[in-house]
Amino acid sequence: MKRVGVAILGLGTVGGGTYRIITEHRDFYKKTQDIDLEVECVLELNKDRIAALGIPEEKVAANIAEVVSNPGVDIVVEVIGGVGVARTFVQAALSAGKSVVTSNKELIAKYSYELEKIARHKNCGLYYEASCVGGVPIIRTLLDGLQANNILSMMGIVNGTTNYILDKMTNEGASYADVLKQAQALGYAELNPTADVEGFDSTYKLSILSSMAFHTKIPYTKIYREGITQITQEDIAYGKELGYVIKLLAIGKQTPAGIEVRVHPTYVRAGHPLASVNDAFNAVFITGDAVGDIMLYGRGAGDLPTGSAIVSDVIYAATHSDIKYSTFKNTANADKETKFVSNFSSAYYLRVTVCDKVGVLAKISNIFARRNVSVCEMIQKDNEEDGKATLIFITHETREQNIRNAVAKISALEDVAQVNSVIRVVS
Amino acid sequence: MKRVGVAILGLGTVGGGTYRIITEHRDFYKKTQDIDLEVECVLELNKDRIAALGIPEEKVAANIAEVVSNPGVDIVVEVIGGVGVARTFVQAALSAGKSVVTSNKELIAKYSYELEKIARHKNCGLYYEASCVGGVPIIRTLLDGLQANNILSMMGIVNGTTNYILDKMTNEGASYADVLKQAQALGYAELNPTADVEGFDSTYKLSILSSMAFHTKIPYTKIYREGITQITQEDIAYGKELGYVIKLLAIGKQTPAGIEVRVHPTYVRAGHPLASVNDAFNAVFITGDAVGDIMLYGRGAGDLPTGSAIVSDVIYAATHSDIKYSTFKNTANADKETKFVSNFSSAYYLRVTVCDKVGVLAKISNIFARRNVSVCEMIQKDNEEDGKATLIFITHETREQNIRNAVAKISALEDVAQVNSVIRVVS
Numbered sequence: 001m002k003r004v005g006v007a008i009l010g011l012g013t014v015g016g017g018t019y020r021i022i023t024e025h026r027d028f029y030k031k032t033q034d035i036d037l038e039v040e041c042v043l044e045l046n047k048d049r050i051a052a053l054g055i056p057e058e059k060v061a062a063n064i065a066e067v068v069s070n071p072g073v074d075i076v077v078e079v080i081g082g083v084g085v086a087r088t089f090v091q092a093a094l095s096a097g098k099s100v101v102t103s104n105k106e107l108i109a110k111y112s113y114e115l116e117k118i119a120r121h122k123n124c125g126l127y128y129e130a131s132c133v134g135g136v137p138i139i140r141t142l143l144d145g146l147q148a149n150n151i152l153s154m155m156g157i158v159n160g161t162t163n164y165i166l167d168k169m170t171n172e173g174a175s176y177a178d179v180l181k182q183a184q185a186l187g188y189a190e191l192n193p194t195a196d197v198e199g200f201d202s203t204y205k206l207s208i209l210s211s212m213a214f215h216t217k218i219p220y221t222k223i224y225r226e227g228i229t230q231i232t233q234e235d236i237a238y239g240k241e242l243g244y245v246i247k248l249l250a251i252g253k254q255t256p257a258g259i260e261v262r263v264h265p266t267y268v269r270a271g272h273p274l275a276s277v278n279d280a281f282n283a284v285f286i287t288g289d290a291v292g293d294i295m296l297y298g299r300g301a302g303d304l305p306t307g308s309a310i311v312s313d314v315i316y317a318a319t320h321s322d323i324k325y326s327t328f329k330n331t332a333n334a335d336k337e338t339k340f341v342s343n344f345s346s347a348y349y350l351r352v353t354v355c356d357k358v359g360v361l362a363k364i365s366n367i368f369a370r371r372n373v374s375v376c377e378m379i380q381k382d383n384e385e386d387g388k389a390t391l392i393f394i395t396h397e398t399r400e401q402n403i404r405n406a407v408a409k410i411s412a413l414e415d416v417a418q419v420n421s422v423i424r425v426v427s
Numbered sequence: 428m429k430r431v432g433v434a435i436l437g438l439g440t441v442g443g444g445t446y447r448i449i450t451e452h453r454d455f456y457k458k459t460q461d462i463d464l465e466v467e468c469v470l471e472l473n474k475d476r477i478a479a480l481g482i483p484e485e486k487v488a489a490n491i492a493e494v495v496s497n498p499g500v501d502i503v504v505e506v507i508g509g510v511g512v513a514r515t516f517v518q519a520a521l522s523a524g525k526s527v528v529t530s531n532k533e534l535i536a537k538y539s540y541e542l543e544k545i546a547r548h549k550n551c552g553l554y555y556e557a558s559c560v561g562g563v564p565i566i567r568t569l570l571d572g573l574q575a576n577n578i579l580s581m582m583g584i585v586n587g588t589t590n591y592i593l594d595k596m597t598n599e600g601a602s603y604a605d606v607l608k609q610a611q612a613l614g615y616a617e618l619n620p621t622a623d624v625e626g627f628d629s630t631y632k633l634s635i636l637s638s639m640a641f642h643t644k645i646p647y648t649k650i651y652r653e654g655i656t657q658i659t660q661e662d663i664a665y666g667k668e669l670g671y672v673i674k675l676l677a678i679g680k681q682t683p684a685g686i687e688v689r690v691h692p693t694y695v696r697a698g699h700p701l702a703s704v705n706d707a708f709n710a711v712f713i714t715g716d717a718v719g720d721i722m723l724y725g726r727g728a729g730d731l732p733t734g735s736a737i738v739s740d741v742i743y744a745a746t747h748s749d750i751k752y753s754t755f756k757n758t759a760n761a762d763k764e765t766k767f768v769s770n771f772s773s774a775y776y777l778r779v780t781v782c783d784k785v786g787v788l789a790k791i792s793n794i795f796a797r798r799n800v801s802v803c804e805m806i807q808k809d810n811e812e813d814g815k816a817t818l819i820f821i822t823h824e825t826r827e828q829n830i831r832n833a834v835a836k837i838s839a840l841e842d843v844a845q846v847n848s849v850i851r852v853v854s
Contacts, residue, residue: 017717023573028577031642032574032642032755033574033754077526119564121787123600129572135573135715135717135718135719135721136718136721137568137572137573138570140567140568140571140572141564141567141568141572143741144564144567144571144743145556145564145567145568145739146562146564146735146739147459147460147733147739147742147743148452148735148736148737148739148741148742149735149736149739149819150446150452150455187523215458215459249739251450271608271703273724276698276700276703287561288735289731290444290448290562290731290732290734290735290738291562291563291725291726291731291732291735291736292562292725292726292729292732293725293726294562294563294723294724294725294726295723295724295725296721296722296723296724297721297722297724298718298721298722299718299719299720299721302719304716304717304718304719305597305717305718305719307575307716307717308575308576308706308718309575309718310575311575311717312571312572312573312574312576314575315574315575316571316574319751320747320749321748321749322745322747322748322749327459328459329459346850366487375838376711380794
């Protein structure tokens with residue numbers, strides 16, 4: 001039986017989960033995978049973490065040089081995060097000819113091209129299933145399960161923190177600020193939540209997944225990004241009334257004009273499979289030209305779910321001699337041929353506060369009509385106290401630029417107090 | 428670039444879809460997979476099918492011998508179905524050292540052990556992603572995406588025909604017989620629907636998937652099976668009232684006492700991800716010891732969805748030199764060590780028609796109590812016209828045998844007209 005030695009760099013949440021999975025499944029993998037998988041060594045500065053996992057001292061490496069020069073290490077797992085030492089360490093491991101498994105979406109989104117170059121040169125593997133959608137094998141599925149398809153579009157709930165926040169706002173009627181505090185107390189959100197709530201984390205994942213799905217480099221910098229910090233109880237409540245829930249979606253689409261990639265809060269119709277993805281769960285809804293609609297659903301984070309993806313990659317690396325690199329020219333920037341569409345098509349939700357006077361609706365309707373925006377649903381709510389009214393519009397599909405122009409014109413109307421919200425809609 | 432020649436045996440719905448996908452994606456696969464994938468020949472007796480697909484005469488093989496002796500054929504796709512010629516042809520192909528890709532669940536459920544034996548001997552591959560859940564890459568996921576996990580349980584909607592029928596019964600209030608006729612007219616159900624509606628098709632799929640998930644042979648003959656022909660509008664309506672929908676589930680579970688494998692109509696609580704799998708869609712809900720809950724959802728049948736799974740297997744076979752066989756001793760029968768549990772645990776729904784007299788409920792409650800069955804919900808509906816009442820019980824988890832004993836005793840009570848339905852419940 002083949003013995004496979006693993007080094008784990010970093011013993012935070014995911015590193016700890018990875019250690020536990022490998023250690024506790026040793027006999028199971030002997031029986032089911034015909035390999036003797038063992039943690040050869042770990043690299044971690046925090047002694048408490050090492051003690052908490054009960055790792056014997058002789059397995060604790062002093063530095064990265066010791067790890068990569070250890071002939072007992074076949075595969076290096078990087079779960080440090082960030083693009084500082086993580087980047088240097090992964091470079092070192094690959095340069096030493098060790099296959100690398102990582103959960104580091106920022107590293108892969110930003111530097112997969114340089115890392116893959118070393119891996120190809122050294123004929124070793126670079127695996128990053130755990131970088132996207134936690135335990136859900138979305139990358140394996142794109143590579144080896146749906147590869148017969150030209151993927152037309154993907155829509156994903158790929159960030160657990162924001163889905164948790166939106167879910168609580170929807171089901172408990174709490175404000176964004178209050179739910180964020182709760183989520184931070186529970187460890188579901190970081191103390192500095194920017195990467196999650198402003199959508200950066202989702203853009204890294206969308207960059208990785210859409211590059212793979214569309215077979216061309218999609219830099220994360222090309223992705224339109226809007227976070228969830230502006231989402232209000234009012235918009236959630238009006239959405240409910242109209243049969244929608246708000247989700248932070250990462251959307252990638254191939255269109256005749258080019259590729260659309262965007263991360264933004266989106267109304268999803270209640271019957272859509274993505275609408276019932278609650279709590280900190282994640283899901284990716286993919287449309288392929290042959291398979292049609294397909295969805296993968298599961299936990300997007302956590303020690304064991306993400307550890308599941310890491311260890312599955314480790315086993316894959318240990319039991320397959322074929323290495324599959326990117327199916328596209330993996331470079332720092334997009335191919336010159338790749339066209340990105342920023343003036344994309346969507347349906348829209350608009351919430352507008354107006355003075356409750358005769359003629360306002362007609363003026364707004366005229367602005368829509370002149371910009372080719374057709375309304376498919378409208379609600380009016382009068383507030384008798386202040387003489388204001390709230391108008392909610394759901395439009396048919398139109399171009400982003402038409403909406404922006406219409407919103408500018410509507411905001412400038414004398415009887416319009418404010419255009420409160422503009423949110424895209426998927427049905 | 429490597430040229431890969433494919434033979435397609437059978438040009439029915441799935442064979443036609445496979446032909447179209449390969450032919451229409453030739454340039455796409457050159458670009459994205461670095462292979463030149465081509466249909467080298469087809470074997471089909473029906474000339475109309477050949478003509479409809481526009482297949483040139485020189486690609487039509489005369490017989491299986493011509494196919495397997497053709498050096499231009501690298502991979503043989505079997506989409507004939509059944510276990511007659513399909514079995515012989517697959518044996519012939521493997522014996523000639525050609526890798527085989529098939530969508531034939533009956534063939535794999537019944538004969539994978541003998542076919543895999545030839546494949547191992549000849550060092551070629553046997554791939555059957557398309558045999559289960561159409562275009563959804565569930566087998567690839569079990570093999571290469573969740574293999575770090577000890578899979579604790581799986582619950583699947585793996586038959587599109589029955590899901591379509593139950594969905595229409597639920598949403599349109601039509602009877603089983605009427606919806607079946609509709610489904611037959613639309614081509615969603617066979618003229619002889621037994622394999623689908625009696626659950627045989629689901630047992631083949633559960634046999635394949637649970638063998639793989641639990642790393643031991645689960646013969647389809649070991650699977651408890653109940654079809655949907657007895658499901659009535661009454662039970663659907665009462666289920667709705669209680670917050671459940673009825674689905675035909677294929678369930679596999681590892682328990683301390685052994686393995687449970689069963690196919691039967693099941694009430695699924697409305698919030699469960701499986702509850703919203705509508706129309707002819709399929710889904711498999713898996714719980715792994717590391718990944719937790721995960722679900723794959725997509726089209727379980729159809730020319731292009733199933734063709735997607737076939738061609739993805741073909742590409743996998745063409746681009747990977749490693750061949751992975753079953754991760755268990757693949758034999759005709761189960762291992763002697765494998766224990767199967769028939770007296771499994773479940774919650775239950777019972778519908779009972781009683782004479783509306785004092786004391787009936789007390790008698791029934793006593794029978795439950797003596798058999799350790801605890802009721803968690805009850806509805807009583809009186810029918811004033813005939814002096815009868817309908818009692819609906821939902822029980823907590825109990826053993827199958829307890830329920831069967833209770834039902835026998837309840838049926839024998841003087842004031843009980845009939846135990847109309849006993850349906851298992853998943854929450």
